[in-house]
Amino acid sequence: MLEPKRGAIAAVPCSDNQNTSIQLVELEQESVARAVSDVSGRLAHYFATEVIDGPQLAVDLEMVEARYNTLAAGFRGADIFYAIKANPSVEILDRVAALGGYFDCASMGEIDLVLSRGVSPSRISFGNTIKKESAIRKAFDCGVRLFSFDSEGELEKLARSAPGASVFCRILAENDSADWPLSRKFGCSVKMAGDLLIEADRLGLDAYGVSFHVGSQQKNPRAWREALTDVAKLMQRLALSGVGLRMINLGGGMPARYDNGETDLLEYGAVVMAAVREQFGDRTLDLIIEPGRGLVADAGIIQAEVVLVSKKDDSDAPRWVYLDIGKFNGLAETMDEAIRYQIETIRSGEAVPAVLAGPTCDSVDVMYEKNPYPLPLDLKVGDKVWILGTGAYTTTYSSVAFNGLPPLASVCI
Numbered sequence: 001m002l003e004p005k006r007g008a009i010a011a012v013p014c015s016d017n018q019n020t021s022i023q024l025v026e027l028e029q030e031s032v033a034r035a036v037s038d039v040s041g042r043l044a045h046y047f048a049t050e051v052i053d054g055p056q057l058a059v060d061l062e063m064v065e066a067r068y069n070t071l072a073a074g075f076r077g078a079d080i081f082y083a084i085k086a087n088p089s090v091e092i093l094d095r096v097a098a099l100g101g102y103f104d105c106a107s108m109g110e111i112d113l114v115l116s117r118g119v120s121p122s123r124i125s126f127g128n129t130i131k132k133e134s135a136i137r138k139a140f141d142c143g144v145r146l147f148s149f150d151s152e153g154e155l156e157k158l159a160r161s162a163p164g165a166s167v168f169c170r171i172l173a174e175n176d177s178a179d180w181p182l183s184r185k186f187g188c189s190v191k192m193a194g195d196l197l198i199e200a201d202r203l204g205l206d207a208y209g210v211s212f213h214v215g216s217q218q219k220n221p222r223a224w225r226e227a228l229t230d231v232a233k234l235m236q237r238l239a240l241s242g243v244g245l246r247m248i249n250l251g252g253g254m255p256a257r258y259d260n261g262e263t264d265l266l267e268y269g270a271v272v273m274a275a276v277r278e279q280f281g282d283r284t285l286d287l288i289i290e291p292g293r294g295l296v297a298d299a300g301i302i303q304a305e306v307v308l309v310s311k312k313d314d315s316d317a318p319r320w321v322y323l324d325i326g327k328f329n330g331l332a333e334t335m336d337e338a339i340r341y342q343i344e345t346i347r348s349g350e351a352v353p354a355v356l357a358g359p360t361c362d363s364v365d366v367m368y369e370k371n372p373y374p375l376p377l378d379l380k381v382g383d384k385v386w387i388l389g390t391g392a393y394t395t396t397y398s399s400v401a402f403n404g405l406p407p408l409a410s411v412c413i
């Protein structure tokens with residue numbers, strides 16, 4: 001079998017025979033790992049036919065659309081606010097906008113980007129609970145009317161710089177079973193949220209609702225139940241004080257596949273929505289979900305290359321496999337080995353655990369060492385590898401030029 005090369009054309013020998021060229025293209029396609037075709041025939045074709053220099057992410061927009069539709073069906077009745085920090089490629093933003101989606105933005109930079117695609121400010125939520133007042137003012141001037149907060153200090157900024165806007169308070173939620181927990185950085189206690197929403201109303205803001213986030217890559221849909229019980233209690237208490245909340249923002253957290261198997265998001269959404277109905281019956285409430293990872297991770301695959309296979313001593317095991325991608329140019333979420341990607345090669349040798357490391361001169365640039373990654377023993381320098389499920393939190397976490405390495409390149413197809 002031909003090994004993956006820098007595109008089929010370069011592999012054509014000195015001949016103008018069309019058939020040879022077509023044959024070579026077919027062989028090239030065969031040499032992209034089967035698992036890539038299983039995920040997306042479009043991505044497999046792309047990697048088989050494009051000349052790609054350096055690590056590169058490719059995202060299949062049709063898969064993003066399919067995911068969007070699955071989330072919309074699973075979480076029926078909820079508006080989808082795409083958390084654009086996961087992957088702000090304009091092609092993805094355009095696709096989400098065309099599907100009728102909304103956008104969760106964390107900074108003025110993200111808001112400007114979404115507005116530049118012709119999206120109405122009424123479809124944007126400024127969902128970061130930690131905002132500079134100047135950014136709040138600018139967003140408000142641009143027409144954004146939906147803001148989050150989780151503290152008195154932030155509420156005061158909103159009252160001053162976004163008068164009359166709709167605001168929602170983020171409460172602390174249990175993140176136990178999430179692979180990428182968001183800890184206690186965001187949110188406040190239910191008691192404090194109640195006090196702050198009453199205060200918001202008094203300050204002339206529209207006390208619109210409550211939000212929470214159960215932690216990213218949350219594989220357990222029942223994680224929402226506890227938070228929803230808290231929200232129900234909070235709403236009851238506020239109703240007694242004459243403040244009628246009208247919205248619940250269920251946050252993100254919907255899982256991608258990675259190496260632990262596909263989650264059926266249709267079923268997953270149904271479990272969460274059943275928990276909503278259990279607490280709120282058929283009360284009319286606006287519901288929001290904010291998927292990032294769940295919408296785009298599985299739609300992306302990175303093609304990278306083996307730079308070195310080595311041992312520290314002849315008797316040493318396991319091998320070290322160094323790629324041209326690591327923690328600083330796309331795989332930051334391997335921090336603490338939290339996210340474990342599925343990696344595919346074209347080799348069929350016995351899979352033996354290897355330490356997997358990145359190309360930079362920083363010793364933290366090691367992806368899997370505590371839990372080494374099984375890779376074929378016949379894997380060689382120059383081999384292409386495909387890292388699956390990398391559509392989210394890769395390009396945005398890539399450094400500008402650490403060790404002179406360019407930021408992760410990406411395309412949408």
Ligand SMILES: *Cc1c(COP(=O)(O)O)cnc(C)c1O
Nearest residue numbers: 083216217252253290291292293
């Ligand atoms: C990051 C973030 C999300 C998206 O989280 P995922 O786990 O990627 O779905 C949603 N909402 C807020 C407020 C966020 O900060």
